[in-house]
Amino acid sequence: MSVPADLAERLASIIQQRATNAQMPSLGLSAGLTIPPHQEGVSKRDRAREALAGKSPRELGEIARRLGVHLGDYDLEETGLAVLESDSAPITxxxxxxxxxxxxxxxxxxxxxxxxxxxxxxxxxxxxxxxxxxxxxxxxxxxxxxxxxxxxxxxxxxxxxxxxxxxxxxxxxxxxxxxxxxxxxxxxxxxxxxxxxxxxxxxxxxxxxxxxxxxxxxxxxxLSRGPTGSPKNLIFASNGPKPEIGFADAINNDIVILSNASSCLVYDRPLKRDGLLWSELVDWWRARPGVDPGDAARTLGLRLRASLASDAERYLFDTYFRLYRPKLKDALPAIIPQVYLHYDPAVVKLLRHRAGLRRQRMDFLQLLPNNQRVVIEVDGAQHFSREGEPSLVAYAEMVSADRELRLAGYEIYRFGSNELVGAGASDMIERFFERLWTLHKINPTTG
The missing domain is CATH 1.10.533 (Death Domain, Fas)
Structure with a gap:
């Protein structure tokens, strides 16, 4: 991602000029920037420089965009947007x-x-x-x-x-x-x-x-091959009995958990066309009752990890954050475990007139820019066998469900659970995400 060499200095100068010492923290927050408190002998520009130090090009672009909007500075807003759009195709x-x-x-x-x-x-x-x-x-x-x-x-x-x-x-x-x-x-x-x-x-x-x-x-x-329509409901991190779901308003597609609500999470904020970031998921979690605002990222990570069913899934989850949280920071796409894709209101074993819906939950889902939805599955023996014996029926059901998802516009990537344990697993996970980021024009080096 390209960024004007003097953008950080330009931002520092604008903050210095447009705010008093007392106003600087508030102006910074309007752009998502934390400016350190006033200290005797430290100039306004140096405080702004300190806040901007180490910011990635994407972060600087977003700060410029937001600051431009807040101040009504058209040129600054356009500068920020130019940085944010530099890795995608232009409209000539x-x-x-x-x-x-x-x-x-x-x-x-x-x-x-x-x-x-x-x-x-x-x-x-x-x-x-x-x-x-x-x-x-x-x-x-x-x-x-x-x-x-x-x-x-x-x-x-x-x-x-x-x-x-x-x-x-x-x-x-x-x-x-x-x-x-x-x-x-x-x-x-x-x-x-x-x-x-x-x-x-x-x-x-x-x-x-x-x-x-x-x-x-x-x-x-x-233009993309992503699913048509906008995502509306995100029910995830299931770690207990299957929740019973009803409609609070069937016309508006507003859902309500009728029972077993504690066994899953429901993201109840609008889902944007630019995807869902880890920072946005943490902001949502921070606003929930009983969550310590200063410890929200850690406690959300623990809650999501508790929904994972195998060592292989936990290793993939942990490695993702270890590799990419330091690089992408607030621009890190959320990796969401145990997401309900289909929901069958009946208990499958009680059905008499039809089979239950297959692939009710996905191991992991990522909502990426441009309405791209990436499904990551970790396959253990249960995906290919029944009662401990190889099963062509089980395999056929899996690949049939994959076809339906792909035709609906989802991307699906499968890992064998044995790939995600032992020597070389971390390197393999890194190679996968590096190529995925390249495909979706996400820069893991600079954010």
């Missing part, structure tokens, strides 16, 4: 111009283009090209509201910087322009399809992620 200027042509001279239908663009670009503070003394906001109003058709959307993109801004900002611009407040029905759908034909050239697409009043809400996402 050629593609952006062709997307603009899809709109013609009407960016947002019934919405106000000045208000829409102003939420994302500092048009009140920018002077329009060739129009000294007049803000870009006034020129957009003049040529796209009072005199529609004077400017086409490609020219607007050029003026506001949409041809060169971060991919994140460009994506939010398209999402806002396609909102049903501005266009509905066939007009909205046809325009989204036209834009998608262009975006696919760079490996992106506007997917329907939700709806409002029956109309689709679009989100820009990379």
């Amino acid at each position: 200027e050629i593609t952006r111009r062709d997307v603009a042509k899809c709109f013609g001279d009407d960016l947002c239908g019934q919405q106000d283009p000045v208000a829409l663009v102003g939420r994302l670009f500092p048009i009140q503070n920018l002077a329009a090209e060739f129009f000294s003394g007049r803000s870009l906001a006034r020129e957009i109003e003049q040529h796209m509201v009072r005199n529609p058709g004077d400017w086409d959307v490609e020219y607007l993109f050029q003026q506001i910087g949409a041809l060169t801004c971060s991919r994140d900002r460009f994506g939010h611009l398209l999402e806002a322009a396609l909102h049903p407040l501005g266009r509905r029905g066939p007009e909205q759908i046809d325009l989204a399809e036209a834009i998608n034909r262009v975006l696919r050239r760079d490996g992106y697409i506007l997917n329907i992620e939700a709806e409002e009043s029956g109309y689709p809400i679009y989100r820009l996402q990379p």
Whole structure:
């Protein structure tokens, strides 16, 4: 990941300039940065430098992005986003111009283009090209509201910087322009399809992620083979009797544990399209009743480890954290054990009219960026045998379940339990995750 050589120093300077000694800790927290307390003889800049020392490029990029948002500093926010996006495919200027042509001279239908663009670009503070003394906001109003058709959307993109801004900002611009407040029905759908034909050239697409009043809400996402839809329920770390699950609201897919709640965990926060990080899981655990906030990471690790069923699973879990927690820090993807994939409300042995659902739980699940879901299975003898004897039926059931998962968009990786014990196991686990990170563009060296 590339990062401007002076970014840490630039951040230190901004913090120094924008906050008093007393305000610095609060400003730092707004960007996820812990600034040490004031000490006599230590300058504000040196305190900021100390807080920033040792931060990875991704961490510096995220701090710049968050600080830019908090301070309303467009350039700083864009600098941070450029760092965060440097390891993924860009949306080129050629593609952006062709997307603009899809709109013609009407960016947002019934919405106000000045208000829409102003939420994302500092048009009140920018002077329009060739129009000294007049803000870009006034020129957009003049040529796209009072005199529609004077400017086409490609020219607007050029003026506001949409041809060169971060991919994140460009994506939010398209999402806002396609909102049903501005266009509905066939007009909205046809325009989204036209834009998608262009975006696919760079490996992106506007997917329907939700709806409002029956109309689709679009989100820009990379093209991938990941599962369709967004994850909603995460029931995991089962270490006792199977929980009984009901719906608190079946329409909203809100679940409730009716019995045996202590034998599993339910992550009840929204799951983002960027995956689930260990730091986010720890934040969720820290907020639970009875958890010591200062010891949350350790106690969560112990609770998850208690759900593991074999030495091989425990070794994989322990080695993952030993290898990658120091490298990825807050950017470490969570490795979630004993996750319910299917849930059969009946006890299988009581079923008369059908077989129970296979593969109800996964050994480990990772929710990675771009809606990628990675399943890791640790196979003992029970995966290939019945009552101590080799079984083609058991093996067939396993590979059949694998096929269904792969066709649904999951990635599945299997380890034999004997691979995860003894000499060479740690190196083998490291090689696997290094290649997995490369595949998913996660940098374990720099975070």
